[in-house]
């Protein structure tokens with residue numbers, strides 16, 4: 001049976017605490033959206049994919065999709081609606097009249113090809129199929145939110161994931177009726193159930209997570225590393241410590257960039273790149289812990305490509321190399337030794353900046369400012385120094 005896919009990318013990351021759409025965040029070198037789409041491209045029954053995006057993200061989503069090897073499938077982007085239901089309806093209205101339609105959350109980047117194929121078979125057999133995972137915990141119902149009035153038999157409880165697959169014609173009719181009403185549905189199978197369509201449970205797996213909270217991206221990164229079997233000599237969760245150090249002279253007329261943040265003042269660090277002493281020390285600490293070459297070897301200061309280079313990009317590259325080697329940063333503790341300006345007022349912005357570059361939560365980054373009490377070249381305001389310690393955790397093996 002030929003199948004269309006509606007990939008729903010119209011969410012807003014309110015629970016994620018990030019204003020960007022979480023499906024546009026990067027995971028293992030590409031976006032969450034690309035990961036979610038890829039397994040569908042190698043399934044012969046799937047002939048087209050319609051990605052439903054927010055109006056604000058349409059251009060960015062379309063640009064990402066132009067770089068995908070479509071494997072002969074049609075891929076297009078359409079704008080979603082205010083409710084999930086409206087977005088799915090917009091998607092279905094833009095699909096061709098194939099026998100099946102599969103709805104998948106673009107925020108589920110780790111769905112397996114085999115799971116999708118099993119859902120397609122079940123929907124062809126039964127009319128509808130939902131990928132779901134059996135409950136591990138016992139489920140209590142409290143109608144008033146306070147006292148338990150029912151304990152549900154655990155073997156009857158399944159937690160719905162996606163994809164959810166349906167015979168297209170019946171489901172499109174049910175969806176059209178639902179979309180004209182005021183009610184929202186948290187998943188697509190509920191619309192089918194309401195219309196009397198049989199929905200078969202297809203066993204999902206624990207790795208088919210939905211990227212909802214910041215820690216989920218880290219978990220997804222771990223799962224990808226384990227699947228790729230990286231760093232077979234390292235044990236999963238093994239830790240490595242790294243130390244980094246850097247010093248730059250200060251000169252008049254240079255911008256003072258520290259931790260990727262401009263901190264003002266009359267002087268700034270001299271350097272071939274932007275002279276960000278903190279990001280250099282941090283990058284070296286990460287590279288060192290991962291057993292990789294140091295910053296000066298990877299990005300030589302006589303190479304014209306790195307003239308005035310943004311150290312944010314250098315650190316992101318070093319972090320990507322550590323991740324490719326199977327490591328993620330557990331935490332970093334940094335000391336900046338500088339006479340002036342005082343960095344206390346910039347600490348929060350610097351932590352945020354570093355957390356963004358490394359794609360880890362802010363509470364895993366600490367930055368402390370010290371002075372040299374007027375002694376030596378730092379005390380005289382002629383130099384700035386940074387020292388960093390990092391802990392890496394192996395997510396492969």
Ligand code: MG
Pocket residue numbers: 246247248271275276277280
């Ligand atoms: Mg440096």
